[in-house]
Amino acid sequence: MQLLTNFMEFLLEGAYAITHNWGLAIILLTIGVRAAMYPLTVRQSEGMEIMKRLQPKLQELQKKYQDRPEELQRRMLALYKEHNYNPFSGCLPVLIQFPILIGLFNVLRTYQFDSGFLWLDLGAPDPYYILPILAAVTTYTQMMQTSTGDASQRMMMMLMPIFIGWISLGFPGGLVLYWVVSNLLGMLQQWLIARRMAVQQRSSEAS
DSSP states (O other): OHHHHHHHHHHHHHHHHHHSOHHHHHHHHHHHHHHHTHHHHHHHHHHHHHHHHHHHHHHHHHHHTTTOHHHHHHHHHHHHHHTTOOTTTTHHHHHHHHHHHHHHHHHHTTOOOSSOBTTBOTTSOOTTOHHHHHHHHHHHHHHHHHOOOOGGGHHHHHHHHHHHHHHHTTSOHHHHHHHHHHHHHHHHHHHHHHHHHHHHHHHHHHO
């Protein structure tokens, strides 16, 4: 983890050498991280879009085999295989981004910034709670955008944004800035991927 922290500090200082502004450096670093993760994001987003389309069929299976859990599991796996869907594909980008967040947190909580960004002291919590609110709102919006319509997700979609907003109250402003920008970029990527897949589906149906 120390190696990752040192690497994130190296990248942050490299971004600052380009932008000469610590806030812009964090934004540039966020763009770089999102760009590096884009292939995984594509797989995750495509899997979510497939899952949305499978929801009606899954609900039919759940009703039909609600008293036969083993048969339901077998039928669901067969449906996933038929549509080339891996139910664990959505976890990989999250698992990869988590240590990046820890590494960045370790950098930002101790880094001695010689200037702020807008109203922020990047090494201290946002005194006006603007970024924590944006962190909660963008987290909720992104979860809504990627929701598959599964009823089991509803509680998580309510609790996770509140949790993110709450812990952001004590996080360094630079880390929350990273989270908000990352969410915004993720929402843009998801919209572009969903639009591309919709065009591909219409073309496939037309042919």
